[in-house]
Amino acid sequence: MAALSEAASTALATRRFDWIRRNPTIVIGALILGLLATLALIAPWIADDPLGFDPLERLRRPSAEFPFGTDEFGRDVYSRVVYGARISLAVGISVATIATAAGLFIGVLCGYFRKVDNVVMRVMDGLMAIPPILLAIALITLMKASLTIVIIAISIPEIPRVVRLVRSVVLQVRGLPYIEAAIASGTRTRTIMTRHILPNTLAPLIVQATYACASAILTEAGLSFLGAGTPPEIPSWGNVISLGRTYFQIAPWIIFFPGVMLAITVLAINLMGDGLRDTLDPRIARRM
Amino acid sequence: MTNSIPMSERETVLQVKGLKKHFPVHRGVLSRVVGQVYAVDGVSFTIRQGETLCLVGESGCGKSTVAKTVMRLLEPTAGTIEVNGVDISDLSESKLRAHRRQMQIVFQDPYSSLNPRLSAGAIVSEPLTNFDLATGAALAERIAELFERVGLRPEAAAKYPHEFSGGQRQRLGIARALAVNPSLIVADEPVSALDVSVQAQVLNLLIDLQEDLGLAYLFVSHDLGVVEHIGHRIAVMYLGRIVETADNADLFGTPLHPYTEALLAAAPLPDPTIKRERLILQGDVPSPVRPPPGCHFHTRCPYAVDRCRSETPPLAEVAPDHWVACHLRPVGGPFGPLSRTI
Numbered sequence: 001m002a003a004l005s006e007a008a009s010t011a012l013a014t015r016r017f018d019w020i021r022r023n024p025t026i027v028i029g030a031l032i033l034g035l036l037a038t039l040a041l042i043a044p045w046i047a048d049d050p051l052g053f054d055p056l057e058r059l060r061r062p063s064a065e066f067p068f069g070t071d072e073f074g075r076d077v078y079s080r081v082v083y084g085a086r087i088s089l090a091v092g093i094s095v096a097t098i099a100t101a102a103g104l105f106i107g108v109l110c111g112y113f114r115k116v117d118n119v120v121m122r123v124m125d126g127l128m129a130i131p132p133i134l135l136a137i138a139l140i141t142l143m144k145a146s147l148t149i150v151i152i153a154i155s156i157p158e159i160p161r162v163v164r165l166v167r168s169v170v171l172q173v174r175g176l177p178y179i180e181a182a183i184a185s186g187t188r189t190r191t192i193m194t195r196h197i198l199p200n201t202l203a204p205l206i207v208q209a210t211y212a213c214a215s216a217i218l219t220e221a222g223l224s225f226l227g228a229g230t231p232p233e234i235p236s237w238g239n240v241i242s243l244g245r246t247y248f249q250i251a252p253w254i255i256f257f258p259g260v261m262l263a264i265t266v267l268a269i270n271l272m273g274d275g276l277r278d279t280l281d282p283r284i285a286r287r288m
Numbered sequence: 289m290t291n292s293i294p295m296s297e298r299e300t301v302l303q304v305k306g307l308k309k310h311f312p313v314h315r316g317v318l319s320r321v322v323g324q325v326y327a328v329d330g331v332s333f334t335i336r337q338g339e340t341l342c343l344v345g346e347s348g349c350g351k352s353t354v355a356k357t358v359m360r361l362l363e364p365t366a367g368t369i370e371v372n373g374v375d376i377s378d379l380s381e382s383k384l385r386a387h388r389r390q391m392q393i394v395f396q397d398p399y400s401s402l403n404p405r406l407s408a409g410a411i412v413s414e415p416l417t418n419f420d421l422a423t424g425a426a427l428a429e430r431i432a433e434l435f436e437r438v439g440l441r442p443e444a445a446a447k448y449p450h451e452f453s454g455g456q457r458q459r460l461g462i463a464r465a466l467a468v469n470p471s472l473i474v475a476d477e478p479v480s481a482l483d484v485s486v487q488a489q490v491l492n493l494l495i496d497l498q499e500d501l502g503l504a505y506l507f508v509s510h511d512l513g514v515v516e517h518i519g520h521r522i523a524v525m526y527l528g529r530i531v532e533t534a535d536n537a538d539l540f541g542t543p544l545h546p547y548t549e550a551l552l553a554a555a556p557l558p559d560p561t562i563k564r565e566r567l568i569l570q571g572d573v574p575s576p577v578r579p580p581p582g583c584h585f586h587t588r589c590p591y592a593v594d595r596c597r598s599e600t601p602p603l604a605e606v607a608p609d610h611w612v613a614c615h616l617r618p619v620g621g622p623f624g625p626l627s628r629t630i
Contacts, residue, residue, distance in 0.1 A: 177401035180361050185415035185464065186388040199405050 023279055029272030036265055040085040047079035050235040059251045069253035071244060080235040081258050087236035088217045088265060091151055095216035096209040098155040103162020104205060108193055110163060111170025121167070124160040132157040132219050137228040145231045150223060154216045165208050169201045203280035210273030214266045221262055237262050295520065298336040300373075301472050301504035302358065302391075307331045307367035309350070309357045313577060326576050327353040329528035330367070332603075335472065338498060340505040342519035344512065344551070348573055350528040351508045352396075355476045358506060359393050360384055372471060389419055392465035396477035398457035402449040408435075408460055409445030415467040434463040439493060455486035462493065466501075474506045479514060491518055512555040516540055524548045527576055527584040530603060534610040544612045544623060546589050583615065591616055591626040 054074035068077035136153035223229025224238025237258040244254030309328040395401035432442035523533040532545040586596040
């Protein structure tokens with residue numbers, strides 16, 4: 001009995017190992033992201049105050065005391081980068097969630113009710129024509145700069161992509177005989193959507209959400225760099241790079257480390273997204 | 289149980305009168321309607337309890353459209369559809385729902401007609417839960433009963449569609465249709481996607497179910513062998529209209545419409561030694577967007593006369609219970625061979 005369960009657990013371990021070997025991109029992406037998320041969560045214990053001024057320690061090179069150096073106010077770049085991960089991940093995850101939820105709702109309605117479709121899709125085409133950076137600048141000019149506004153501004157242009165994806169899946173599925181069979185056997189429209197149509201959108205949605213997350217992180221950094229994003233008192237990677245730009249010839253470390261972190265984060269998310277796409281649904285690779 | 293009552297005295301389950309289904313053809317940026325596809329253009333028929341009416345015709349003649357329109361999966365353009373005496377042709381979707389219990393459909397493709405993400409048991413239980421017919425233990429019991437009824441093991445309820453063969457999947461589709469005890473089953477080419485050996489099994493299952501439950505079938509098929517096996521009455525369709533309808537033996541014995549004659553002649557015989565006079569049609573079926581004037585069949589009919597090109601022949605009862613839409617077949621006969629005009 002014991003031998004049997006041992007054999008079973010070895011078999012399970014082998015299977016797990018096989019899965020990892022077949023999907024290296026998902027595993028690598030997820031590991032990096034997990035590490036980043038952990039850093040962001042435990043930031044108060046592993047980093048100093050990211051806003052703490054120390055004029056005596058201005059523009060220090062990376063050293064044992066300041067691993068990533070200090071900026072022109074003597075703030076620890078390492079602490080600022082660690083805290084910046086919180087902003088980037090929060091923006092990425094929020095935008096992915098908002099865009100996916102809104103896009104899913106609108107997409108299903110458009111795909112199923114063709115009358116709604118004609119009107120809403122034209123609005124979506126219009127939304128897609130607005131550059132996200134421009135929309136964010138406009139919104140932030142109109143309202144007080146805050147992280148919430150940045151998240152909303154980045155989410156809006158992301159929604160039409162999700163709508164198009166969901167709509168195409170719904171259109172494809174709704175013509176299938178099993179939907180007709182459900183109608184014929186008296187299934188209510190609401191049940192048809194939740195039971196027969198929505199599950200088909202899940203795999204492409206997860207993949208689209210990872211891409212939305214990565215592009216949101218980049219857009220947030222871009223906006224902050226331009227000074228139209230996260231308020232400057234919050235240490236986001238874009239803000240750190242923006243402030244460091246003036247000094248980059250004498251203190252390149254100020255922009256180097258947040259830049260590298262940004263690249264690694266986006267790379268990790270995209271690796272995971274690509275891997276998920278290949279595993280969940282190889283066919284959607286062609287659709288996207 | 290209903291077998292003892294003669295067909296003509298049984299209750300009418302489905303009565304379709306003047307059914308039309310036209311699909312608009314859109315073109316251009318503004319999607320202007322530039323024409324209509326006359327898929328079904330005035331079709332009438334009646335099906336009684338325990339009776340099978342077969343709709344036959346080549347692809348594109350509108351037979352599947354009739355099936356879907358009768359089920360209100362497509363909205364009829366005109367005409368009435370009476371199911372057990374109630375006209376469902378213009379009921380709103382919410383009122384229609386209650387009547388859906390009386391008619392169910394079995395589809396052609398046993399693969400795409402079952403949701404691959406649901407277990408067989410969940411698929412068959414959906415109609416039952418829709419109408420709150422059973423819950424809990426009673427539901428499980430009813431599903432087991434339905435599985436047995438269609439020749440599947442009740443334990444198979446936990447399996448998923450991809451674990452079944454084509455024939456078994458079609459049995460599942462039949463179980464789903466039977467779940468709500470309908471009086472009419474619309475079967476849209478239910479066996480044409482199956483292997484020949486499996487076709488016979490599924491057909492015999494349908495025949496057994498009809499005998500036991502007194503079901504009425506609207507059976508759509510292009511396979512004359514299948515139709516001869518299962519049909520009580522046969523209706524032959526051509527380009528959106530019924531051109532001939534008669535009892536099985538009558539239609540196969542003395543086909544009166546030239547199109548029926550050609551259709552029967554085109555069916556393969558399993559004996560290569562038999563030599564027969566074959567009527568072979570020239571050309572293709574005309575476009576249903578611009579159907580020819582007069583009799584739709586005149587463009588391919590070897591017996592056509594001038595009158596056929598201008599005047600639409602009505603479907604008339606030329607012999608007892610034998611209806612034909614042809615100018616060359618006057619009421620009462622004669623019913624001998626026609627003379628060729630081309």
